[in-house]
Amino acid sequence: MNFNNKSFTTNSCPKIGIKIHETNNNSFSNKNIFESQNINIMNNQSKLTKPVNYYNTTLDTLDLDIDNYSLDDLYHLFNIPDKQLNDVSLKDAKQIVLKMHPDKSKLDSKYFLFFSKAYKTLFSIYEFQNKSTKKTFKNEDYYDESNNAILDNVFKNNKDFKDPKNFNNWFNKSFEKHRIENPIEEGYGDWLKSDEGIMDISENVTKGNMNEIFEKKKKQIQALTTYNGVSDMFSSTLGGSLLTGDSTFTTDSYTDLRQAYTETLIPVTQEDFEKMPKFSNVNEYKSNRDRIDSTPLSKVESERILLRQHNDMDQQSAALAFKYAKESEKAKRNQQSFWGDIKQLTG
Template identity: 50%
Template sequence: MIRSSSCPKAGIHIRESDIKPIKPIHSNKPNTYNPNYIPEPKPRTFLSPQSQLSKPVSFHNTTLDKLDLDLNNYSLNDLYTLFNIEDNDLTVDTLKQAKQVVLKMHPDKSRLEPKFFLFFSSAYKKLKEVYDFQNKSYTNKKYVDEDFFEEGNKELLNNMFQKPEFKDTNGKGFNKWFNDAFEKSRLEDPNAHGYQDWLKSDDGFMSVDENVTQSNMNEIFERQKKQLQDVIVYKGITDSVSSSSIGGSLFGDTTNYSSGTYTDLRQAYTETLIPVTEEDYNKMHKFASLNEYKSHRDRVDVTPLSESDATKMLYDKKKGDDHQSASLAYKYALESEQVKKKQNGFWSDLKKLTNF
């Protein structure tokens, strides 16, 4: 059995011949070898909150009794659908239309409960923040100094440190309170846990349930490479100029075969084979001489994209960039609101603690 002394992950495990094969062989279980096994794609860590709705919600098509009033369950696309914004295109006109929907929900006009107006108003504000984020001007900057620390909170803290449990010399009372308050007030990061549990597990190992010899080892590696080839996603025409992405992609979908200096830890141990097989080599055109190779290169069509194709490619790229920036803005808008709620909760608990 091949194992690494420094790390529990060693890519492919080969079972010793005296161990009986695992039966039955499961069709899609990565810990047993199966010629038809296709690795499941890595979960995509997408910054924009995912939709928690059972079905799309629209102002014109959804009845109020079925309307989910929890904005945290809505993704950015859900908000586009809610206000009937076509092509996910935020403009001055589409924002005006969305604002008209909000005004219609005002209790004085709709005769409905205020909770509906508050929901639509909050949803509109999120879209407005996304629009402002995408269209902010760098030429007309305005610097605003804002003090986030209220003078009354200073007095709150002074009263807290006068309490007997916080006056102990070893600081245990304060440390316990601080740790509890910190855990209660901090935002949960979905990527904060890393791969600690995965590194302790056998997930990601490719076990070979057959006697491996020098003669069939190459065949086993070729089958695994073929399986990796089958799940490579075609992303269409991409830019030929690449740049370093040390900080990682905003969407968390880096690849082990990119030109970046670093790679994801899990990918480094699960994608241990470069998916280039003997079959790929056999498909390549063979050249008997340098002149034959040059002649072949001269016949290769290197005609640039037509103007219409190039324009479409640039348009699609811009739409993708706009979608990414909008998703990022929506995520930060939701996080900002959560931070304010947790901050208010922190000071509220402190007032109860100090009887202020």
């Protein structure tokens, strides 16, 4: 197995416990990989215009739990610095996976299984982004008929379950154990019972210093405000976000309970007010508006903005696909665990 490296940089690996260091080796054979357990897993320099950071990873300290990896970690793992999934980047990533096969690398199969799972995740994201055909939804029954016998044995071997109260108690505990939590749909029950979001003013507020304290609080809110970039003037959606659960279903202010309580102070300071242009009459205001440059964007600038928006949409769709892939994998594990618990009851 040869990895031709043309440049090396000292960097930090996205996963803990993985040391990255400089090296002058230009190739690795199966023998020294097996002996040192060091392997350069990044070999994606071909057809890339920007310099590539090579990651020399100690395999015996590599985190093999795919659940601990974010989407950016997977990009780093397969050396996709521009975060663009295409035929070329996926082909190079697949080559890395194939080189990790035990027959070629002489390594434990767990490394091949880990890289295979990581690649499948990226490939599913690529399919999600590039799917052009519409899926025809059909009413399908996903219930496994073989589970009927298991359920019958549960009630046959556990006489306590014949009491609805006992069965409901077991079911509620099992449900809480295996359900997939969605933080967007959790509600605000716990938040309402806590002191989170309450304005903490330890100073003694008087009529003389009230304005100064409010100005200080406004600046603190401004420092925590997230800037999401310039939004389009028009949008084909309601302006919400599937990733964060944001929704602008109505134009009314404070449709969200938590927002109404936490955003009671508008973070516009006196300093912001002083920076705004002032007009003594309507004519001055109109004259200032007339001086605003309304020249349409040039073709180059328009294409640059469109490209940026396209890249942003790609990143959002990739993040959404990654989120769904993680949830789907977790749902499968929880389902297996649920039926595993039921089978134990029949034992």
